[in-house]
Amino acid sequence: MEQKRRIRSAVCFAALGAALLALLALNLAIGTARLPLREVWNILLRREGDNAAIVWGIRLPRLLTAALLGGALAVSGFLLQTFFGNPIAGPFVLGISSSAKLVVALVMVASLARGAAVSSLGMVVAAFCGAMLSMGLILLASRRLKSMALLIVCGVMIGYICSAVTDIVVTFASDSNIVNLHNWSLGSFSGKEWRDVGMEAVIVLAALLGAFLLSKPMGAYQLGEGYARSMGVNIRRFRAELIALTGVLSACVTAFAGPISFVGIAVPHLMKQMFRTAKPILMVPACFLGGGVFCLLCDLIARTLFAPTELSISSVTAVFGVPVVLWMLLARQKRKEGV
Amino acid sequence: MEDAFLQTEGLSVGYGGVPVITGIDFAAHSGKVLTLIGPNGAGKSTILKTLIRQLSPVGGTVYLGGRDMAAMPALDMARSTAAVLTGRPAPELMSCGDVVATGRYPYTGRLGILSAEDRRIVAESMELVQVSELRDRDFERISDGQRQRVLLARAICQEPKLLIMDEPTSFLDIRHKLDFLHLLRRLVREKGIAAVLSLHELDLAQRFADTVLCVSGGRVDRVGTPEEIFQGDYVARLYGVEHGGYDALFGGVExxxxxxxxxxxxxxxxxxxxxxxxxxxxxxxxxxxxxxxxxxxxxxxxxxxxxxxxxxxxxxxxxxxxxxxxxxxxxxxxxxxxxxxxxxxxxxxxxxxxxxxxxxxxxxxxxxxxxx
CATH class of the missing domain: 3.40.50.1380 (Methylglyoxal synthase-like domain)
Known part of the structure; x- marks a missing residue:
């Protein structure tokens, strides 16, 4: 059985790796200008050719952004689910993405009004503040609300308020900035420069490492806080670390790509079913890879389905994510009824 | 006595600095079962939660193997004390083997990867509690009786010197209650563990405990052997039984x-x-x-x-x-x-x-x- 499990995990990781590579290649090749794979390969190796600018300047930064941020979303969803012991917790559902978006929008409008552009780092910091704000509200509420369903409702409400205020801010922003702000607030992986990709990679990979190192206490925490404490987990520190990591990951996503829905719930669930386990030491890397694959696929669809018109990434992730979430809820209900 | 592993001195327990029970003095000995009895809401769980540091004491001291518990690092504490808590944990997609293996937490490294030795102890604990055949079963899909055994195996696998259990027999039918307590008493003797547990079933407390501690009215009312506690109408008074009576000799109610x-x-x-x-x-x-x-x-x-x-x-x-x-x-x-x-x-x-x-x-x- 131990042997079987190891084989299963190895096969799953291999499959995820293969899917990731295939989607990377497809994303490089497919687009307004359709490039043969051989040409893509040559451009990647030699960095020269007629279409080098498309591959190196546009497609590569975009797909790396999609892979990194998709992974970050899935991992932050998994962390939140572990924290709240609830499978439908996620950065979007709990209003964390929306409040990060609100603070970023406010900062953007305020600084654009003074004629200064916000740096990428500034955006991340603003998003982190916003994420922590709603996380704080949710934690306060979770002391009072023992029911997980009510907590989720609370998060959804926070999300609505933040979105409404963001819309108001966008409405009153000066005309020239609206287009920019509006596009961002819908969510997109496009228009990334290499500098952005570098920063995304540093932040996301550092947080990923942090999450991986927390996998041992997370495993204990899955049995409940009481048991975790009796096994020697420093609960206060563990919770603080988990919240900070979740905040960093969802803030990074929101700052660079805007709010993206359902990846944080759907991907961890798909990974758990695929690996048939919820062990954090496997789930953290699996969610990262799975989130990358999921977002690369969604971005490919968003770019190409109605080309040259691009869809917002959130509409595509929702179309694929919602059925997964519904399937999960129904399956859980069935299990509870002991069918 | 010399072999008292757990000793409390003037312990007060409660929530948020407000004491619920004060002046708790007792000792739990290795290889013996100490049982807390008392009416609902008397504070049995509060005492147990304090002993596993889920709550900090309002006053007084708890000694574990002669060391002040409040000053013990979390890891040392986890290596000496294991718990079976109330409630039904529902971890997603965890097999019973996985649940038992979490007991090795205080002994594994940074990433919690089990060594061959850890695996041997997990298998041995499951063998002792007779749940080896459940190893690959989903923990959420076993019966109440099986679940308590798996949780006991988890606690044993932590190699504790003190085992704290909050109403471990609550959800079990009479046969599984008896099985569980027989098993517990055997393990406690074989492994020299000091066990402290709360029970609602007085008849079982009378038969399985070496020492009975009665909690009522904000204090520890009596501590003694079952023979000392279960005589006359003391138990009926402890619980404030008004309608009917409790027969101390047979442990039955009328x-x-x-x-x-x-x-x-x-x-x-x-x-x-x-x-x-x-x-x-x-x-x-x-x-x-x-x-x-x-x-x-x-x-x-x-x-x-x-x-x-x-x-x-x-x-x-x-x-x-x-x-x-x-x-x-x-x-x-x-x-x-x-x-x-x-x-x-x-x-x-x-x-x-x-x-x-x-x-x-x-x-x-x-x-x-x-x-x-």
Missing amino acids: CEKVAGTPEVFVIGGGGGGIPVYRKLQRERVPFAAGVLQRSDLDYPVASALAAELFTVPPFAPVEGPALDAALARASRCSRVVCAVPAFGPLNEGNRAILDDARRRGVLEENAAQRFP
């Missing part, structure tokens, strides 16, 4: 007696009367019973339930004023039930009541129990 003028007379003895007394109580019929030796098996139940009871001293023959009074009472009852199948030298006197009832045509023979 309902409240039906008062009033007896309508039925029961000739009892040797345990034969007990089902009759209980049936009449259920039907709310006041009855008289007798004549019983105060050493008779029927006596505790009859004295709890009969509106009027006629007795003679232990091991004395049925005769004299008690028999005369019983005869007088029986002659005024509209029914006489004979619950004994036979008369011998000691209860021969009761035959007079039987004969009188038969003459009047009000006798019901109801000797359900045949003596061996």
